[in-house]
Amino acid sequence: MVKLALIGHGRWGKNIENTLARFDDVSLVIVARGGEVPEDVDAAIVATPAASHSAVALPLVKKGIATFIEKPLATSVADAKALLVAAERSRALVHVGHVHLHNPAFLKVLELIPRLGELRSIVCEGLNDRPRSDTSVLWDWLPHDLSMMLALFPEKKVRVRAVGSSMEESDFFGTAFARYLFDNIPIFSFVSWESRISRRVLTFTGTEGTLIFDDRAEKKLALFEAGVVSYPAYDKEPPLAREMRVFVDAVGRKENDATSLKVGVRIVELIAAAEESAESKSREISC
Known part of the structure; x- marks a missing residue:
């Protein structure tokens, strides 16, 4: 026990x-x-x-x-x-x-990524209406995006630009947009606490296809190849x-x-860089 x-x-x-x-x-x-x-x-x-x-x-x-x-x-x-x-x-x-590292749907994403060919972009969306009083929205949503990106690109050099807007009666960003470059692969993250809908979607676009991971959908994965859409199966155990x-x-x-801890430290570095960029007129920061 x-x-x-x-x-x-x-x-x-x-x-x-x-x-x-x-x-x-x-x-x-x-x-x-x-x-x-x-x-x-x-x-x-x-x-x-x-x-x-x-x-x-x-x-x-x-x-x-x-x-x-x-x-x-x-x-x-x-x-x-x-x-x-x-x-x-x-x-x-x-x-x-970092719960999505244990999400069976995302683990299936890791298997499917090679079928997309050369990755051109990844777009991440995280939206809800549950603001926090102790941090900005970047610290709430970006750990999800970045944990998954580091699973895909663990050794890449990273640069980031970000912009954010504060919520009413708050000094913290309630909505933000960050563009990370993992080497030359662009990852776009749009996150907000000011949405009436709850949304958690990642779109992976490559030269040979597109894969959508929608964590709120019944069928979380949709794979588009040569004009044909399929819905890959994955384990249903709760992440x-x-x-x-x-x-x-x-x-x-x-x-x-110490693997999980070191990943956690790296994610903090990447979020801190995005917040610094958003606070300094979207200055690009290497991190």
């Missing part, structure tokens, strides 16, 4: 709780933010507001406690790197919650259940693989 402490019980924290309730090998204790984590837990899950992730997680990581941190890992590069240093010193497992299973199993095996 793996004993977990869940810190943060908002909308996503409750999703995690409900998911783990189906695991026969997990016992869960809910801890209020600022509360004491029981000493007998095997691991902790941090699902507090994004701007608090580092402050909540760092003491746990320093103690060597295996820790799952919901995306984004942190909201500054300095905080993200501090978590990496702490994990390297304590040898604690740190898993960052969060897969992600939690990966973390629980890693805790049970006492692993300390």
Whole structure:
């Protein structure tokens, strides 16, 4: 039996709780933010507001406690790197919650990409009407886009330009557009908290076809080749259940693989660069 402490019980924290309730090998204790984590837990899950992730997680990581941190890992590069240093010193497992890396539909995308030929562009759209008070929309939506892009292009040099507009009575961007260049492959991300519709769509366009990943659709994948559309099949297991299973199993095996943490740090660097660009008249930034 793996004993977990869940810190943060908002909308996503409750999703995690409900998911783990189906695991026969997990016992869960809910801890209020600022509360004491029981000493007998095997691991902790941090699902507090994004701007608090580092402050909540760092003491746990320093103690060597295996820790799952919901995306984004942190909201500054300095905080993200501090978590990496702490994990390297304590040898604690740190898993960052980039749920689409466990989404069966996206895993199928990785299989299908070669059929598109040379990639010409990727367009990402993330829209809803659930604004946050602690960060800009970039920190909410871009972790999804960038985690998937890094799965496709892990070693590419990156440049970014971005523009954003603040929401009423807020200093944070509520709508933003970022254009990343992974080497010379353009990735366009449009994200907003000011939409009456909820939308999560990625469109991959290549010289031989187009693939659409619509995470809100019943058929999440549509492949267009030579004027013919098909709907590739994929496993229907919920992504969060897969992600939690990966973390629980890693805790049970006492692993300390730093891959997820290093990806999380890289994503923070890329988002911070986009935010810097948006705040400096769309100046191009290499990152």
